[in-house]
Structure formats: C-alpha cells, structure tokens
Amino acid sequence: MIYDLLIKGGRIYDGSGLPSYLGDVAVKDGKIVETGRISGSAKRTIKADGLAVSPGFIDFHTHLDAQLLWDPLATSSCYHGVTTVIPGNCGLSLAPCKEPDRDTILRSFERVEAISLPALKAGVKWGWTSFPQYLATLRGRLGVNVAALMGHCALRQFVMGDASLQRAATPAEIHQMKEVLKAGVRAGAIGFSTNQNPVHMYADGTPIQSRFATDEEIIELACALGEINQGVVQISRGSLGVSVPMRESVQLFDEISSRSGRPVIWQSITHRWDKPNEWRELLDLAKESIDRGVQSYPLCNARLFNNRLTMKNAQVFDDLPTWKAILFLPLEARIAALKDPATRRKMRYEAVEEKKPSRFSRRWDLVYMIKAATPANKHLEKKSVAEIAQIRGQDVIDAFLDLSLEEGLDTEFQTSSTNGDEQAVAEIIRSPFVLVGQSDAGAHLIYDAGFGYATRLLGYWIREKNIMSLEEGVRKLTFMVASIFGLRDRGLIRPGMAADLVLFDPATVRECEPEMVQDLPGNEKRLIQKAVGIEATIVNGEVLVQQGDHTGALPGAVLGNGNGAALPAAA
Numbered sequence: 212m213i214y215d216l217l218i219k220g221g222r223i224y225d226g227s228g229l230p231s232y233l234g235d236v237a238v239k240d241g242k243i244v245e246t247g248r249i250s251g252s253a254k255r256t257i258k259a260d261g262l263a264v265s266p267g268f269i270d271f272h273t274h275l276d277a278q279l280l281w282d283p284l285a286t287s288s289c290y291h292g293v294t295t296v297i298p299g300n301c302g303l304s305l306a307p308c309k310e311p312d313r314d315t316i317l318r319s320f321e322r323v324e325a326i327s328l329p330a331l332k333a334g335v336k337w338g339w340t341s342f343p344q345y346l347a348t349l350r351g352r353l354g355v356n357v358a359a360l361m362g363h364c365a366l367r368q369f370v371m372g373d374a375s376l377q378r379a380a381t382p383a384e385i386h387q388m389k390e391v392l393k394a395g396v397r398a399g400a401i402g403f404s405t406n407q408n409p410v411h412m413y414a415d416g417t418p419i420q421s422r423f424a425t426d427e428e429i430i431e432l433a434c435a436l437g438e439i440n441q442g443v444v445q446i447s448r449g450s451l452g453v454s455v456p457m458r459e460s461v462q463l464f465d466e467i468s469s470r471s472g473r474p475v476i477w478q479s480i481t482h483r484w485d486k487p488n489e490w491r492e493l494l495d496l497a498k499e500s501i502d503r504g505v506q507s508y509p510l511c512n513a514r515l516f517n518n519r520l521t522m523k524n525a526q527v528f529d530d531l532p533t534w535k536a537i538l539f540l541p542l543e544a545r546i547a548a549l550k551d552p553a554t555r556r557k558m559r560y561e562a563v564e565e566k567k568p569s570r571f572s573r574r575w576d577l578v579y580m581i582k583a584a585t586p587a588n589k590h591l592e593k594k595s596v597a598e599i600a601q602i603r604g605q606d607v608i609d610a611f612l613d614l615s616l617e618e619g620l621d622t623e624f625q626t627s628s629t630n631g632d633e634q635a636v637a638e639i640i641r642s643p644f645v646l647v648g649q650s651d652a653g654a655h656l657i658y659d660a661g662f663g664y665a666t667r668l669l670g671y672w673i674r675e676k677n678i679m680s681l682e683e684g685v686r687k688l689t690f691m692v693a694s695i696f697g698l699r700d701r702g703l704i705r706p707g708m709a710a711d712l713v714l715f716d717p718a719t720v721r722e723c724e725p726e727m728v729q730d731l732p733g734n735e736k737r738l739i740q741k742a743v744g745i746e747a748t749i750v751n752g753e754v755l756v757q758q759g760d761h762t763g764a765l766p767g768a769v770l771g772n773g774n775g776a777a778l779p780a781a782a
C-alpha cells in the first residue's frame with residue numbers, strides 16, 4: 212500500500228495514557244492504518260525525530276459558532292494542536308433559529324460571550340433555520356473538525372418565541388423542545404448545553420432564555436437524549452455556591468445524568484481568592500457522583516482566567532451592584548457618577564470592604580495597569596493598583612477611578628479572580644475525573660484569549676511544574692474528551708481511528724502572550740494567541756498547519772450522529 216502520509220521516528224503518545232514509544236504512524240484516506248515500524252512508501256513523509264506524536268487535541272469548550280462561518284481554521288485554536296472544536300456551549304448556539312429571531316439570537320452572544328455585535332452582524336450570513344442546516348453551512352468549508360452542541364437559548368427561542376425570555380415552559384413546549392432536540396442530535400448535534408449563570412444576560416440586562424428554565428425542564432431535555440441514547444449535556448451555572456448552594460448544584464448535575472443516562476459536563480472547579488477552599492469541597496462533591504457510577508464530570512481550566520478591563524468596558528465587577536449599574540450608564544452619566552463622592556463611597560464599600568462572595572477578588576494588588584492611555588502615565592504600566600495608590604498617595608478606589616477619569620476611561624487594566632493558587636490548580640488538574648480545558652475560544656474577544664489551554668498544560672504544568680506525566684496530559688486532552696463526548700473514532704492513535712494528529716516538541720511547547728489584532732468582520736478587534744513548539748496540526752490525514760502557517764488545506768469535517776463519524780458531505 213502507498214500511504215498518503217507517513218510520520219517517521221516520532222515518540223508516540225497514543226492518547227490512552229500508556230507509556231510513549233518510538234515509532235511511525237501511517238495514514239491512508241484520512242485514517243490511521245498502521246503504527247509501529249513501517250517501511251512502505253508514502254506520498255508524503257514527515258520526519259518526527261525528537262517530536263511527540265499525539266492525537267489532535269479536542270477543545271470541548273468553545274464559542275466559535277459564529278467565527279467558524281468566516282474563519283474555517285478556528286484561529287487561534289488550530290495553532291495549538293486543536294483538531295476538533297466543540298461550539299454551542301453555555302446554552303448558546305446559532306441554530307435552530309427562525310428568521311424573525313435572528314437578531315435576538317445574535318444578541319444572546321453579545322454580552323454573555325462578549326463578542327462584538329458589529330462583528331456578528333457583518334460575519335454571520337444567515338441561511339439556515341434548523342440545526343442540520345447550520346451544520347450543512349459549515350460542512351465542506353472547515354479546516355478543523357466541528358462537533359456542535361445545540362444551545363438551550365436557541366432551542367427555547369425556536370419553540371417559545373419571545374416568551375422564552377419571560378417565563379418557564381409549559382409541558383407542551385417542553386415536549387416540543389424535546390422533539391426538536393432529538394431531531395437535531397439524530398442529524399449531527401452532539402448534545403445540548405444550558406446555562407443558569409445569574410450574570411448571563413442581554414446587553415440591556417434581560418436574562419438569557421435558559422435562565423427561565425426550571426430544573427425539571429433541564430432534566431426533561433436531558434431525558435430526550437436518554438430516549439435516543441445519544442449526546443451529552445453541558446451545563447453552566449456560574450460561580451457555584453453564589454446563588455444556589457454548591458451541594459444543590461452538584462446534586463442537580465448528578466440527577467440530570469442519573470435520570471437521563473447521559474454524560475453531564477459541568478462548569479467548573481476553579482480556585483477562587485474569595486473562597487479559597489471551595490475547590491476542594493467541589494472535588495469531594497464531584498467524587499460522590501463518580502463513586503456512585505454517575506457520568507457527571509466537572510471541568511477546569513489550566514490557566515488563570517484573566518480579565519482585561521477599562522471603565523468603558525468591564526464585566527468583572529458584575530457582582531457589585533453599584534459598579535454594574537454605573538457600567539451600564541451612558542458615558543457622560545458614567546463619568547459624572549464616578550466623580551460623585553457618595554457613589555464612590557458605595558463603590559469602595561462593595562469593592563474593598565464588603566465580604567459577600569464576588570467574581571471580583573477585591574484584591575487590588577492583583578489588578579494591574581497594563582496600558583496607559585497617556586504618555587504621562589506610561590511609568591505606571593505593569594504596576595498593581597495597590598502600588599499605584601501608594602505612589603499617588605491615595606486609596607485604591609480613588610487611585611483607580613481618578614487615573615481612569617484622567618485618561619478618558621481608556622486606561623487598560625487586567626486582573627484574575629480565579630486559579631491564582633498554583634498548588635490548588637495542580638490538584639484540580641490532576642484529578643482523574645476532571646476535564647481540562649475551558650478555553651472559551653471565540654468568546655470574550657477583547658478581554659482574554661484562552662486558545663492555548665493545551666499548550667499551557669503541556670508546557671507550563673507538565674514540563675515546568677511536572678504535575679503529571681506527558682502521557683497522562685495527552686490522555687486528558689484527547690482520549691478522555693473523545694470518550695466523554697462520544698467521538699468514538701477520535702482521541703487515540705490506533706489503526707482505524709481518524710488521522711487527527713499533532714506533532715509537538717515537548718522541550719519547547721508553550722502558549723504565547725495574547726496579541727490584539729483587528730481582523731474580525733466589521734473591522735472589529737480581538738485577541739489572538741500563537742504557540743511555540745507545535746510542528747504540525749493534522750486533520751483527517753491532511754496537514755492543516757505547519758510551523759504556525761496554514762497549508763491551504765480544508766480537511767475538517769462535521770462530526771456527530773452519535774458515532775463520531777464524519778457526516779457525508781451535503782450534495
């Protein structure tokens with residue numbers, strides 16, 4: 212046999228977690244056909260001496276639903292060895308969607324995922340109503356593979372219209388939603404996602420559709436998947452333990468999975484500065500479900516969740532009522548409010564003194580000025596607000612607000628409320644039932660870029676901190692994800708499996724600092740992120756990215772139908 216592609220002399224990390232070994236991998240017709248020592252000839256041979264060869268990474272938490280329509284490579288994910296992306300998380304998807312609801316559905320992404328509305332309007336060329344039609348729009352035009360979840364918001368809007376933004380569903384409406392969901396999954400959706408995060412809303416403050424759902428509605432929808440024995444449930448409820456006690460949330464995840472018989476992926480276990488031991492309680496609670504044989508898997512992030520902010524545009528203060536109200540004011544009124552001493556007193560109370568849990572850490576020593584808007588303040592860049600306050604002889608709130616006001620609210624800051632305690636994060640990542648990756652690729656475009664969760668795990672956590680073996684890290688990024696999400700022919704290097712592969716250098720692999728670019732439809736801005744040490748990203752047997760450059764190939768497929776097989780191309 213003449214192979215299409217032969218990868219010679221690499222060290223194979225096959226995804227199973229077994230010890231790696233030196234060997235070759237041969238590919239024909241998009242599939243792995245042989246592994247071991249291979250002497251046959253091939254149309255193309257890649258020498259992989261000194262490199263690791265692993266299954267492609269599966270980014271299971273993305274919001275690339277819209278971006279995939281104008282960017283088939285899913286940049287920057289493809290630069291980090293990601294060969295399959297899963298959009299449709301957190302209750303949000305672009306299908307199903309009736310024509311009169313298009314604007315409402317686009318806007319559901321605007322604040323929750325912080326994707327610029329002008330970019331969405333310019334980039335999304337509507338042409339579908341049903342979920343299969345959306346998948347058909349993607350099919351044949353993809354660089355990476357896509358396995359998509361149906362979002363609860365779109366599903367509710369589709370069945371209930373604008374009542375989905377006002378109330379719980381009736382039994383008849385739930386029945387209809389179940390039918391639409393089943394049809395979508397039979398035709399290629401890999402499950403459904405829902406979201407009860409109390410800070411997830413439209414730009415005008417209206418809660419998103421899925422927040423009006425009762426627990427019973429969510430369980431019923433999960434049971435629809437159970438009826439066809441296909442698909443997963445992804446659920447996000449925001450900071451667990453803020454609005455509902457943690458135990459209740461974890462019990463709900465357990466109930467969804469045990470009643471439907473389908474895997475549940477829930478968000479998330481992170482270290483938080485305001486509740487430094489919560490992660491351990493959550494791990495213990497999660498383990499109770501796992502021990503009883505329930506498929507309920509928490510996810511975690513391999514990195515700090517950074518938030519960039521200016522007082523023109525910030526979401527990190529959403530749990531602080533005065534701050535939130537001010538950030539919704541028109542600019543002039545906002546400036547006036549920020550100067551008002553009485554308002555400042557309230558802001559100081561909420562952001563310094565109050566003890567109520569909040570996404571914002573109240574750690575002003577962890578809020579850094581990253582970009583001054585005026586040359587006079589350049590010397591303060593990279594300093595924390597606490598340091599700046601000391602330099603200016605003010606308290607932190609006055610320093611932060613006065614500096615912002617002096618610069619027309621354009622001063623850029625960055626902070627992170629979660630995952631600051633490395634020992635805690637290492638323990639979370641190592642847990643055998645925790646999924647690693649919360650990239651949110653395609654979302655929070657100007658606040659943060661998390662494309663590099665896999666390169667972060669391989670470079671920082673495994674090479675530098677040695678928290679687990681490389682074999683185990685690769686397993687977490689590949690076979691574990693493919694198995695839970697039902698992508699049966701992905702995530703392992705074995706004959707017969709799809710040839711989604713990544714070649715990387717374990718000695719150098721890492722993620723780069725995000726960079727701001729202006730490449731979105733509508734000339735809008737976003738952060739991108741490059742990688743070091745990723746030699747090649749191979750999708751269905753074709754090299755998609757080589758040393759950071761797109762080869763021109765578009766080998767991506769729509770995965771789904773419950774068996775992980777690529778659906779046939781649309782006629």
Ligand SMILES: [Zn+2]
Nearest residue numbers: 274300301651
């Ligand atoms: Zn999300």
